[in-house]
Amino acid sequence: MIGATILIPAYNEAAVIGRTLQYMSRGLPLNRFHIVVIANACTDATATKVLSAQPEATVIETDMPGKCNALNLGYQIATKDKPIICLDADLDVTSESLTALIEALRDSSIHAACGQMDVQTGDTSLVVRAYYKGWRTNPYFDKGKFGGLFVLSAKAARRVFPLPNVIADDEYIRRSFPSEEIAFVPECRFMARAPKTIGSLISVRRRSLRGTRALTKLGLPSPERGSPGTVAMRAFRNPSKALPIIVYAFVNAWARLSLVRNAGSVANDDLWERDLTTRSAG
Numbered sequence: 001m002i003g004a005t006i007l008i009p010a011y012n013e014a015a016v017i018g019r020t021l022q023y024m025s026r027g028l029p030l031n032r033f034h035i036v037v038i039a040n041a042c043t044d045a046t047a048t049k050v051l052s053a054q055p056e057a058t059v060i061e062t063d064m065p066g067k068c069n070a071l072n073l074g075y076q077i078a079t080k081d082k083p084i085i086c087l088d089a090d091l092d093v094t095s096e097s098l099t100a101l102i103e104a105l106r107d108s109s110i111h112a113a114c115g116q117m118d119v120q121t122g123d124t125s126l127v128v129r130a131y132y133k134g135w136r137t138n139p140y141f142d143k144g145k146f147g148g149l150f151v152l153s154a155k156a157a158r159r160v161f162p163l164p165n166v167i168a169d170d171e172y173i174r175r176s177f178p179s180e181e182i183a184f185v186p187e188c189r190f191m192a193r194a195p196k197t198i199g200s201l202i203s204v205r206r207r208s209l210r211g212t213r214a215l216t217k218l219g220l221p222s223p224e225r226g227s228p229g230t231v232a233m234r235a236f237r238n239p240s241k242a243l244p245i246i247v248y249a250f251v252n253a254w255a256r257l258s259l260v261r262n263a264g265s266v267a268n269d270d271l272w273e274r275d276l277t278t279r280s281a282g
Contacts, residue, residue: 003032004102004151005078009070010037010089014044015279017089018053024087025054028095034058036074037089041065068163075161084157086170088148090278093190100187101151111156111181112173115188117145124196127247131201132194134248137241139230144184146174148192156181166218168211175220196277198251203273205255 006024010017017037025035035057039046047059060073071086078084083102087093097115104113121129135141147170152160159176166172174182195201212222 003029004083004085004098005034005036005074006085006087006098007071007074007078008035008037008087008089009067009074010039010042010046010050011065011067011070012042012044012046013089013279014042014046014049017046018049020087020089020091021050021053021057023092024095024098026095028098033098034079036060036077038062038070038074040067040070040073066165068165068169071169072162075157078157080158081154083154084152086150086152086173088192091148091190091192093149093188097188097190098151100185101149104183104185105151105153107183109181110183111153111159112146112150112177113183113185113188114144114146114150115185115190117141117148118189118191119194120191121194124194125198127198127251128194128196128201130244130247131251133244134241134246137245137248140224143179143182144186144188146170146182149188149190150174164218166211166214167207168215171212172215172220175215175223179223193278195275200275200277201251202255202258204275205252206259207273209255209259 008017008020013020021035021037035054036059037047037050037057038060039050040062041064042061047061050057050059058077060070060077062070062073075084083105085098085101093115101113101115104110119132119135121132150170150173152173156177160173163169163172195204216222
């Protein structure tokens with residue numbers, strides 16, 4: 001009996017999708033999960049790698065780019081009366097963490113759940129490492145990371161699907177629910193890999209800023225207030241965190257300034273800037 005559908009949008013992820021599926025499927029009761037990988041506008045062997053790593057998975061191939069389009073296609077064949085797990089193709093997460101996320105939905109007042117994201121920075125530049133040390137002080141992460149991996153109840157999924165064509169898909173979904181309907185599950189931990197260079201980090205930050213600004217224009221403002229002040233206060237109270245927080249603030253300011261300076265050459269808010277430094281087999 002299917003317990004949940006796992007949707008994994010994948011654009012040219014042949015180098016990492018096998019690792020993600022193998023890591024996730026260890027101990028995973030596959031007869032209870034419907035794994036759907038949506039290879040959107042891929043020009044590499046993503047689909048082949050999926051079936052090699054996880055023959056039981058369903059693969060959808062589409063020529064149309066866009067993560068939201070991929071998630072919408074996956075949801076069309078999902079088990080509609082069961083939870084929906086959304087997972088990025090380059091993350092490491094265990095079956096135990098996925099199960100913990102689903103367990104949070106046993107509370108009928110909870111319609112979405114997220115876990116704690118750890119960031120691997122061992123092979124990055126010193127500036128990138130300092131940035132992520134400062135990044136962890138943002139009060140937004142006190143309640144987990146709603147992005148990359150989260151689960152929706154069947155009712156919640158019906159509320160947000162089909163998704164509009166936005167860059168910040170994860171943030172769009174998070175902002176579609178009041179905070180009291182979202183659970184943070186600390187037992188769920190998953191691993192992301194930080195961009196290896198400052199240039200790639202700036203690109204990722206620009207994309208994030210562009211995406212959240214577009215959501216604000218749609219009438220979905222961020223529920224967080226006063227985060228910069230809280231981060232500054234944490235630096236004041238803990239001097240050992242001061243330098244990483246300064247680097248964190250500087251990189252974010254740099255990304256914002258870059259957006260302003262390049263406003264004339266950037267086509268529109270739909271530009272997708274992607275980190276390629278972490279797309280390597282491992």
